[in-house]
Amino acid sequence: MGQEGNCKTKGDYLALSKSITIFDRSTPGLSGLDLPEIQKEASHFIPEKYLRKKKPILPEVSENEVVRHYIGLSIKNHHIDKGLYPLGSCTMKYNPKVNDRAAMLPGFTDIHPFQPESTVQGALELLYNLAELLGEISGMDDVTLQPVAGAHGEFTSLLMIRAYHTKIGNPRQTVVFPDSAHGTNPASVTMAGYKSVQIKSGQDGLVDVSTLKAAMNENVAAFMLTNPNTLGLFDKNILEIADIVHSVGAQFYMDGANLNALLGRVKPAEMGFDIVHFNLHKTFSTPHGGGGPGAGALGLKKHLSPFMPSPIVVKNGDKYGLDYDRPDSIGKVHSFYGNFANLVRGYTYIRQLGLDGLRSVSENAVINANYLMANLKAFYDLPYDRTCMHEFVLSGERQKKAGVRTTDIAKRLMDFGFHPPTVYFPLIVSEAMMIEPTESESKAELDRFIEAMIQIAREVEEKPDIIKTAPHNTPVGRMDEGKAARDLVVKWSPITEHC
Numbered sequence: 001m002g003q004e005g006n007c008k009t010k011g012d013y014l015a016l017s018k019s020i021t022i023f024d025r026s027t028p029g030l031s032g033l034d035l036p037e038i039q040k041e042a043s044h045f046i047p048e049k050y051l052r053k054k055k056p057i058l059p060e061v062s063e064n065e066v067v068r069h070y071i072g073l074s075i076k077n078h079h080i081d082k083g084l085y086p087l088g089s090c091t092m093k094y095n096p097k098v099n100d101r102a103a104m105l106p107g108f109t110d111i112h113p114f115q116p117e118s119t120v121q122g123a124l125e126l127l128y129n130l131a132e133l134l135g136e137i138s139g140m141d142d143v144t145l146q147p148v149a150g151a152h153g154e155f156t157s158l159l160m161i162r163a164y165h166t167k168i169g170n171p172r173q174t175v176v177f178p179d180s181a182h183g184t185n186p187a188s189v190t191m192a193g194y195k196s197v198q199i200k201s202g203q204d205g206l207v208d209v210s211t212l213k214a215a216m217n218e219n220v221a222a223f224m225l226t227n228p229n230t231l232g233l234f235d236k237n238i239l240e241i242a243d244i245v246h247s248v249g250a251q252f253y254m255d256g257a258n259l260n261a262l263l264g265r266v267k268p269a270e271m272g273f274d275i276v277h278f279n280l281h282k283t284f285s286t287p288h289g290g291g292g293p294g295a296g297a298l299g300l301k302k303h304l305s306p307f308m309p310s311p312i313v314v315k316n317g318d319k320y321g322l323d324y325d326r327p328d329s330i331g332k333v334h335s336f337y338g339n340f341a342n343l344v345r346g347y348t349y350i351r352q353l354g355l356d357g358l359r360s361v362s363e364n365a366v367i368n369a370n371y372l373m374a375n376l377k378a379f380y381d382l383p384y385d386r387t388c389m390h391e392f393v394l395s396g397e398r399q400k401k402a403g404v405r406t407t408d409i410a411k412r413l414m415d416f417g418f419h420p421p422t423v424y425f426p427l428i429v430s431e432a433m434m435i436e437p438t439e440s441e442s443k444a445e446l447d448r449f450i451e452a453m454i455q456i457a458r459e460v461e462e463k464p465d466i467i468k469t470a471p472h473n474t475p476v477g478r479m480d481e482g483k484a485a486r487d488l489v490v491k492w493s494p495i496t497e498h499c
């Protein structure tokens with residue numbers, strides 16, 4: 001099975017699919033636990049009408065079968081504990097295990113958000129201190145921890161910006177962003193009820209100052225900018241851009257998803273931004289993937305503070321509490337304090353490294369990206385050939401002319417044990433491959449990646465079919481992605497048939 005260059009047979013897929021769910025390991029009578037005898041019938045606790053009519057179908061497996069099943073799945077999957085995960089824009093850095101240990105402390109896991117404040121002082125103190133640290137890192141006056149994703153932070157910010165403009169007399173209707181923006185930016189704009197205005201970037205991949213000036217007017221609520229942007233380029237005109245935005249009374253929003261490049265070096269507030277979202281689940285090493293759970297805290301300047309989601313964590317003397325008495329607040333955007341466990345993880349990471357340690361994070365993230373870029377630019381097109389920040393974007397145009405698409409290159413990389421880079425984004429680069437190694441990779445791992453990319457570039461010339469039919473060394477071969485997206489059918493009979 002899985003011979004290089006050979007497509008899998010139907011039999012291969014059947015053999016694989018057989019052990020896909022834990023039900024395939026089930027043996028009647030086996031069990032991994034010993035439950036105490038039931039003293040009272042379920043109907044004693046639960047009204048008859050809610051009781052099951054049939055027994056649930058559960059897998060009957062011993063403890064070691066359970067362990068083998070999940071270890072087996074983790075081996076089949078690609079994850080950050082297995083190898084480099086250069087998924088540009090996603091900052092897939094190593095997640096130190098100490099973060100999880102902290103998040104699993106009983107003092108955190110055994111509390112309930114409805115407990116009286118006096119009994120959750122430690123949790124509130126952690127939230128308060130985390131907000132202080134994020135304020136220090138961003139240079140902002142206030143921080144809210146409630147949003148639970150970067151996109152959620154964007155949406156929350158736009159609601160706050162509308163509340164601010166409404167309060168001063170003109171709610172405004174449009175939000176401007178460059179064509180290099182992450183897709184969540186226009187999505188958040190629409191969700192918040194604004195009209196999107198996308199502006200074209202200059203030849204250098206940065207904001208074109210004259211285009212920006214032409215787009216700004218008193219109907220613009222905000223300009224959203226990622227800096228460094230999704231091309232991995234720092235916008236050197238940032239202060240001039242801030243002035244242009246403020247000259248019409250608009251708010252300058254920083255998509256802070258790329259903050260990993262700036263930690264300990266440049267503060268968003270000093271670049272003139274009014275509000276920034278942090279992706280704690282990227283920058284501060286909390287797990288990230290599969291859509292969550294994340295933490296999209298916001299740092300903001302004083303004039304926006306009254307509009308923050310409520311409640312906020314406050315400190316009175318040596319006691320911590322929640323302040324709900326905020327008449328201009330946009331209200332709640334998530335239950336309780338946001339994703340508390342991820343906030344604990346982010347706090348642990350920051351405290352572990354200290355603010356000085358964060359400087360070496362950005363240093364190594366930028367050095368690693370430049371090392372990869374310098375070693376790969378002879379083999380792939382590099383549309384913006386200059387020092388990058390934490391990531392860079394190659395183009396597979398040269399390979400496309402030889403009949404191999406970027407998506408084929410991405411699939412082939414999996415044969416070498418690497419997760420592919422982000423492909424076909426940003427849209428302004430054709431056949432884009434967006435590569436972000438992060439700071440947590442060794443030179444040896446980066447060299448392995450370089451060798452794989454160079455070998456693939458050679459294969460394009462010498463034996464392109466091996467790329468077009470990749471991957472060959474993975475548990476599952478090439479999928480029909482269009483069908484998976486359009487026609488997803490999940491077949492998992494034990495639960496659906498019997499519950």
Ligand SMILES: Cc1ncc(COP(=O)(O)O)c(C=O)c1O
Nearest residue numbers: 089090149150151182184257294
């Ligand atoms: C530049 C940029 N902006 C926004 C986001 C959205 O963040 P989230 O996935 O947490 O919603 C991302 C995601 O990685 C991103 O890379």
